[in-house]
Amino acid sequence: MAEEVIKQSSKQTSKQVVAPIIKYSIADLKSVSRKVFGCNPEVIDGAIHGKPIQAYGVEEMRNLINDFLNKPIK
Template identity: 45%
Template sequence: MAKARNKPKPKPSAAMYPKQIFIEQSKQIFGCNPEVVVGALHGQSQAQYTKQEVEQYIENFKNGVVK
């Protein structure tokens, strides 16, 4: 009999949440005001994000150059 081969399980992808959740819970999740999250996500067309994506957008927003 042939041995059954176990295929590697795909890694679970990060949880996606609507941006409104991140805005409403910004103090608890990121320690910043909701306005910061709104500014960081301004111009983004996605409806849902991972926490890591939003953290990166916030960092880019905070470190951005004001023109």
């Protein structure tokens, strides 16, 4: 009986639930840019310059902003 409980609990813990990445429009990300990213909305324009106009996740946009701000000046 105890062995069955251990086997069942080990089966249940092996499953991992992956949350879907929520994507937001550029306008929505710009409206919360100061609170979420700590930058002005214009920085988002620079970060996505030359990239396709699409919806972005928060972490994806944060990475684009960091890359843009840390890009060396020529």
